[in-house]
Amino acid sequence: MKPAPFEYVRPSSRAEAVAALATHGDDGKAIAGGQSLVAAMNFRLARPAVLVDLNGATDLDYLRPEGGKLRIGALTRHAAFHRPVVEGPLGVLLARVVRNIAHYPIRQRGTFTGSLAHADPASEWCLVSRTLGAEMVIANTGGERVCAAADFFRGTFTTAVGTEDLLAEARLPLLGPNWRSGFFEFSRRAGDFALAMSLAALEIEGGVIRAARLGVGGVADRPLRLEALEAQLVGQAPSAALFAGMGEAARDLITPTEDIHASADYRRDLIRTVVNRALTQAAS
Amino acid sequence: MADKRAVTLNVNGKDYRITVEPRRTLADALRDDCGLTGTHIGCEHGVCGACTVLVDNRPVRSCLMFAVQAEGRNVRTVEGLANGEELHPLQKAFWEKHGLQCGFCTPGFLMLATGILEAEPDISDEDLRDVLSSNLCRCTGYQNIIKAVRAAASEMRACQPSASL
Ligand SMILES: Cc1cc2nc3c(=O)[nH]c(=O)nc-3n(C[C@H](O)[C@H](O)[C@H](O)COP(=O)(O)OP(=O)(O)OC[C@H]3O[C@@H](n4cnc5c(N)ncnc54)[C@H](O)[C@@H]3O)c2cc1C
Ligand code: FES
Ligand code: FES
Numbered sequence: 001m002k003p004a005p006f007e008y009v010r011p012s013s014r015a016e017a018v019a020a021l022a023t024h025g026d027d028g029k030a031i032a033g034g035q036s037l038v039a040a041m042n043f044r045l046a047r048p049a050v051l052v053d054l055n056g057a058t059d060l061d062y063l064r065p066e067g068g069k070l071r072i073g074a075l076t077r078h079a080a081f082h083r084p085v086v087e088g089p090l091g092v093l094l095a096r097v098v099r100n101i102a103h104y105p106i107r108q109r110g111t112f113t114g115s116l117a118h119a120d121p122a123s124e125w126c127l128v129s130r131t132l133g134a135e136m137v138i139a140n141t142g143g144e145r146v147c148a149a150a151d152f153f154r155g156t157f158t159t160a161v162g163t164e165d166l167l168a169e170a171r172l173p174l175l176g177p178n179w180r181s182g183f184f185e186f187s188r189r190a191g192d193f194a195l196a197m198s199l200a201a202l203e204i205e206g207g208v209i210r211a212a213r214l215g216v217g218g219v220a221d222r223p224l225r226l227e228a229l230e231a232q233l234v235g236q237a238p239s240a241a242l243f244a245g246m247g248e249a250a251r252d253l254i255t256p257t258e259d260i261h262a263s264a265d266y267r268r269d270l271i272r273t274v275v276n277r278a279l280t281q282a283a284s
Numbered sequence: 285m286a287d288k289r290a291v292t293l294n295v296n297g298k299d300y301r302i303t304v305e306p307r308r309t310l311a312d313a314l315r316d317d318c319g320l321t322g323t324h325i326g327c328e329h330g331v332c333g334a335c336t337v338l339v340d341n342r343p344v345r346s347c348l349m350f351a352v353q354a355e356g357r358n359v360r361t362v363e364g365l366a367n368g369e370e371l372h373p374l375q376k377a378f379w380e381k382h383g384l385q386c387g388f389c390t391p392g393f394l395m396l397a398t399g400i401l402e403a404e405p406d407i408s409d410e411d412l413r414d415v416l417s418s419n420l421c422r423c424t425g426y427q428n429i430i431k432a433v434r435a436a437a438s439e440m441r442a443c444q445p446s447a448s449l
Contacts, residue, residue, distance in 0.1 A: 103418030
């Protein structure tokens with residue numbers, strides 16, 4: 001199908017974009033990569049009256065480590081992460097995850113922050129942001145605020161970003177040299193959204209887990225961070241039995257969603273497997 | 285109805301001055317306004333890849349972009365591949381390796397393959413398969429498409445300076 005008519009505005013800076021979103025209020029909608037929004041518009045599931053195109057706001061196009069964080073501007077495409085973007089474990093983690101997002105041509109246009117603002121429950125970047133404790137920088141005409149990942153994701157396609165807000169930046173904490181990561185996703189076909197996925201990051205020193213991050217995505221209305229299990233991992237030596245036990249514990253902790261793609265029971269099985277595999281990869 | 289605007293699209297090195305509503309997708313503009321019907325439209329939601337074209341040398345879904353967004357960019361479509369009567373190495377390889385049957389998916393696959401081979405001439409077999417999994421083909425079973433792109437890769441390496449990512 002074809003999208004419904006809309007007015008098109010193309011601000012040329014972050015400040016202009018913020019002003020345009022304020023001017024158009026409920027009628028306006030930001031478009032970044034368009035890889036979720038245009039599909040929804042073609043189906044007429046979304047009918048914004050005014051499209052505020054962020055692609056001309058070149059001051060949103062940046063990606064750099066600063067003050068212990070990786071700062072990801074709103075025009076950073078998925079494809080930017082195909083190769084490690086920073087030295088150390090975080091760059092490796094992001095390069096490992098990005099290959100699971102959609103397909104190569106979609107990754108040329110889709111943006112990191114667009115994924116967060118869209119908040120598909122099966123979004124890989126949402127899982128990364130929640131698990132690693134990202135901060136989101138939300139701007140409007142009143143200024144900017146920083147929102148923690150724990151407060152950012154509010155449900156399916158729902159976040160802390162209001163209609164007049166611009167998600168200007170996401171900040172991921174850089175991981176020190178002793179961190180390693182693992183990611184495992186199950187989907188039915190290459191490029192499909194995950195039925196279940198897990199991200200694990202472990203800081204291992206002297207054969208012992210010093211710190212852990214563990215998250216599961218695609219199984220609930222938002223990405224889940226399993227802090228209770230993270231605490232159990234700390235102080236332990238990595239082992240197959242430990243990780244298998246974590247998989248089972250994760251399965252028992254989560255009440256998964258059920259849809260036409262998978263029953264709750266099937267997803268429970270998947271949770272056990274993806275958590276075990278992500279942890280095993282992280283420790284290997 | 286939103287006002288139409290004058291948009292200049294540069295496609296295969298040639299300027300097309302068209303007048304379109306903002307809601308006109310790049311795919312529709314190429315076909316209906318520029319008369320370049322080589323770019324095909326299947327699903328209109330990014331899944332099939334029939335509409336894949338190059339924008340600033342990167343493969344993108346032209347059904348998920350608006351024509352107004354392509355102004356000032358460099359668009360390349362399947363019509364720009366051959367040099368007069370001489371087929372592009374990828375087109376030749378698709379022919380020789382039976383990389384097509386009905387041909388509906390072929391323009392999309394050709395542009396996807398052109399984009400990836402220009403960016404990464406030495407791409408591994410595994411990565412190439414992964415990139416080619418971006419597009420759908422209902423006829424060939426994919427194996428001959430992979431063979432064709434592999435065959436073209438060596439020829440393109442021999443005759444083209446590699447573009448960087
Ligand atoms: C075939 C296909 C398969 C896909 N598979 C996956 C997958 O496996 N995993 C996955 O995570 N995604 C997948 N996607 C979606 C893709 O990753 C999108 O790029 C992403 O969801 C949205 O990013 P975008 O930049 O394209 O945003 P857009 O489509 O431009 O926008 C999406 C929404 O976010 C809002 N928005 C965007 N940026 C901002 C901003 N800076 N501030 C405020 N609001 C903003 C828009 O208003 C809109 O509501 C797939 C898409 C397709 C077409
Ligand atoms: S028509 Fe664009 S991807 Fe199917
Ligand atoms: S050749 Fe018929 S769809 Fe690919």
